[in-house]
Amino acid sequence: MPLLGTSATLKVGDRAPDFELPDQNGKVIKLADFRGKKSVILAFYIRASTPG
Amino acid sequence: MLGISLDSQERNCKFAAETGATFPLLSDTEKQAAKAYGVLSFTRLFANRVTFVIDKDGIIRHIDEGSEAIDPSGAVQACSLPRKQ
Numbered sequence: 001m002p003l004l005g006t007s008a009t010l011k012v013g014d015r016a017p018d019f020e021l022p023d024q025n026g027k028v029i030k031l032a033d034f035r036g037k038k039s040v041i042l043a044f045y046i047r048a049s050t051p052g
Numbered sequence: 053m054l055g056i057s058l059d060s061q062e063r064n065c066k067f068a069a070e071t072g073a074t075f076p077l078l079s080d081t082e083k084q085a086a087k088a089y090g091v092l093s094f095t096r097l098f099a100n101r102v103t104f105v106i107d108k109d110g111i112i113r114h115i116d117e118g119s120e121a122i123d124p125s126g127a128v129q130a131c132s133l134p135r136k137q
Contacts, residue, residue: 009089009090009091010089010090010104010112010115011112011115012112012113012114012115013111013112014111014112015110015111015112016089016104016106016110016111016112017085017088017089018110019078019080019084019085019088021056021078021079021080021084021085022061022078022079023061023064023076023077023078023079024061024064024065024067024068024073024076024077024079025065026061027076029054029076029078031106031110032110034106034108035108035109035110036108036109037108038108039105039106039107039108039113040053040054040105040106041053041054041103041104041105041106042054042056042089042103042104042105042106043053043054043055043056043101043102043103044055044056044057044085044086044089044091044101044102044103044104045055045056045057045101
């Protein structure tokens, strides 16, 4: 599947950048927490509270 | 499964309650993760949803963008592969 216009961004096979962010309950979640334990589906909803 | 939005924690809490989300919904108000993953450039060209599948070793195994990212079946399929080991 070609990803047009995304040559400067991540691609399959790249290392996923780590992050550390609070969830809806204030609990801080780090991507590194899952390393070696679980695979992760990361879904970006850029504007979750707006339609579309 | 992790969801990330640029909304505040309060709005994410409301969104999670409204949608019955059972997964952590992370608040990226500083756009830290959105920038690291190049998601903001996606949104100029596509819809505002992008899904990454990351394996246990922290390697990206699958990327869905735009309307495909609404349907997680492709991502779930890709995610289930390493579990069979």
